[in-house]
Structure formats: C-alpha cells, structure tokens
Amino acid sequence: MASDRLRFAAMSLLWCAAGALGAGAGDSSRTWVAAAVLGVAGVIAGWPLMRAHRPLPPTPPEPRPAPLDERITAAIHLERIPVALWLLRGEQAPQPLTNRARRLTAAGGLRDPDQFLQLLRTHPPHGAITLDTERGAERWQIHRNSLAVEGEEQMLVALTPIEHELESESMRAWQELVQILTHEIMNSLAPIKSLSETALELLGDSGGNADLRTALDAIGRRTAHISAFVNSYRQIGQWPAPVITPIDLVSLFARLRASVEPRWLHRNGAVDFDVASPGARLMADEGQLEQALLALIQNAENATENETEPRLWIQARLGRGGRMLISVRDNGPGVPEGLEQQIFLPFFTTREDGQGIGLAVARRLVYGMGGRVRYVRGLQRGATFLLTF
Numbered sequence: 001m002a003s004d005r006l007r008f009a010a011m012s013l014l015w016c017a018a019g020a021l022g023a024g025a026g027d028s029s030r031t032w033v034a035a036a037v038l039g040v041a042g043v044i045a046g047w048p049l050m051r052a053h054r055p056l057p058p059t060p061p062e063p064r065p066a067p068l069d070e071r072i073t074a075a076i077h078l079e080r081i082p083v084a085l086w087l088l089r090g091e092q093a094p095q096p097l098t099n100r101a102r103r104l105t106a107a108g109g110l111r112d113p114d115q116f117l118q119l120l121r122t123h124p125p126h127g128a129i130t131l132d133t134e135r136g137a138e139r140w141q142i143h144r145n146s147l148a149v150e151g152e153e154q155m156l157v158a159l160t161p162i163e164h165e166l167e168s169e170s171m172r173a174w175q176e177l178v179q180i181l182t183h184e185i186m187n188s189l190a191p192i193k194s195l196s197e198t199a200l201e202l203l204g205d206s207g208g209n210a211d212l213r214t215a216l217d218a219i220g221r222r223t224a225h226i227s228a229f230v231n232s233y234r235q236i237g238q239w240p241a242p243v244i245t246p247i248d249l250v251s252l253f254a255r256l257r258a259s260v261e262p263r264w265l266h267r268n269g270a271v272d273f274d275v276a277s278p279g280a281r282l283m284a285d286e287g288q289l290e291q292a293l294l295a296l297i298q299n300a301e302n303a304t305e306n307e308t309e310p311r312l313w314i315q316a317r318l319g320r321g322g323r324m325l326i327s328v329r330d331n332g333p334g335v336p337e338g339l340e341q342q343i344f345l346p347f348f349t350t351r352e353d354g355q356g357i358g359l360a361v362a363r364r365l366v367y368g369m370g371g372r373v374r375y376v377r378g379l380q381r382g383a384t385f386l387l388t389f
Helices: 002-023 029-052 068-080 099-105 113-122 163-203 210-236 249-266 286-303 358-368
Strands: 084-088 126-133 136-149 152-161 245-248 270-275 281-284 311-318 324-330 372-376 384-388
Touching (some): 099 113, 099 152, 245 249, 245 286, 249 270, 249 286, 286 311, 286 324, 286 384, 358 372
Parallel strands (some): 270 311
Antiparallel strands (some): 136 152, 311 324
C-alpha cells in the first residue's frame, strides 16, 4: 500500500515537472525533449499502479451442466435407437454407445465378436456388410466418419440393420406375385372348364365323335387339376396374423409325434423328439408353429423317400443369449451345393413332382411370428433346418 502511494507521488511530480517545462519551453527543442523525458519517466513510475487498477475483461460464465433428468433422457434415447454405434479412440477397444451394439457382440449375437471388432477399423467407410450371427447371415449397412473431440481424433461407426427390411420386401413381393398369378390363372381356367362341360352336354347321349368327347373330357379334367394346383399356392400369402401366446413345447412335440410317427415307422424309419429343457415355453402362435413344423417334417419325409432306414430328429433348446432354437434334421441327401438360398422361394423345387410351397410356407409362418428359419449344412449327412426365436 505504501509503495503504491510513493509511485503515485513520483508519477505526479514527474508529470508536473514535465508540464511546467513544456509551458515555458517556447521554441527550445532541448526543453521539449527534457519535458518529454520527464513525462515518460512519470509513465514508467506509474505503470504498475495503472496496470493494477485497469478494469479486467468480463469473465465468461462457466458452462452449466445439463440437468440430471435431461442427461438421463438423452442417454435413454441414445440407447433405444435401432442403430449399432461404436466409438473408436486410437488403439483402444471399440466402445459401444447403444444397446443394439452391445447386443450384437453379446452372447447370442455374433459368432466371432473379436473378428467383427477388428473389421470395424478395416472395412471401407461406407457399404454393405454381411455378419455371421447366431440367427444366420445378416446384412447391415456400415458408415464410418471421423470427428475431433477436444483436439482428439476419433471415429464414429454406425451399423444399420437391413436384413429385416430386405426380407420383408422379398416376402411382400412374392406374396403379391403369387396373388396376381393365381388370380389371373383362375380367371382363365374357369371359362375353359365351363366351355368343356357345355360342349359335352351338347354332344348328349347321341354318341357323336368319340375322339371329340375324349378330348373335351381331358380338357375338363386337366383344368380341374390345374385349379387345385393353383389353389395350393394361395396359402403362401393368406395366413391370418399370428396370435402370440406361451406354448408348452413338450405338449406340442407330443402331438407332432403322434401325428407323424406312424408314417415313419411304416417306412422302417424312426423319429426322435427332444426338448432339452423340460417345461420350456415359447412365445408364438401355436397353430402356425405346428403348421410350419409339419411342413418341414413333410420336406424331410420327401427327402428320405429313397432311404432304407429314414430318420428324423427334432430338438428344442436354448441357445446363447436366451434364444429358443428348434432344429429339424433328417438323414437324406441334403440340399445340393449352391441352392441353399433358393429352396425357400415359392415354386422352386428339386423334385419332379414337387410344388415348391412347403419351405416357402414354413419360412412365411416363422417370419410372421418374429423368428427366422435357415438351412444349416452340418458335418453329418442330411439336411438341417434351424428355427430361431
């Protein structure tokens, strides 16, 4: 405090002396120089004092953190978005930001999570990616973008599922195609059948041309056969919406065994139904699940028609992540290489007398209940179809 007073007094005296010299300087340059030197000396003497009392710039207010409820709400919204998000920081392990990302790498998700996490860094920034999951091969869209947070380079990776959308579009397209085809074919068959019957009536009992009568009768019979054939395809897109309820799998398997076992025993075969967890229940439509399994069992029966000892195994068990897995396996020749994706398409069949609707119906029903069905090529001979819920 005393030093401030001395500085103020010295500054005042020097400025007063400089003022006095300047007032009487006239045209004397030396006097003006002396006055200027005294003025500068006064500034130097009073500089610390002036600096100490200089008004400080306003301090910006510290950023207030968002209220707790707003932060919780933002975190919940981020968790619920249907996108798998990861944050990559240098060489650190990818950090999942959403629940979808954590589920993908948890039990019941990817078959090889470590390989996938490495792929997040090396895959091109944009494009489609196929992941090997417990539910089968799934297609995702990947987007990788660089960003800087507080000067630190980071990478945000987003994976958007497209398998469900693609499968939905595929099923919708096939259903529309089947409905259009069956409608147009039935509209064309009806008058043909009617005309053949009318022509036969016109011939009456007079005998007439025997060859003509035979031809008209063949046309009528063939038309009726085609009508029945076309009607069988209508069931692909005409199933009612599923009614989801808890299903006792032990009871369901008991009914299926009673229904199909006699035919297999008659062929010198055997069936094996197994529920790994007694009391296991599944949320699905019981009638539609039974129909889907019957379609797969019929497919297995057709596949083993040339086997001397045909076998059928149906098993229900809990997979990783708590998913219910139902497998239908036979000891037939299996699906030919390269046809794994085509066997579920309507009208496609490898049998000369096949209609190509059994697997399509099973896929449609299982998908409608929120599950998936896929073909699994195992180490043993035969075909295995795996239903995942």
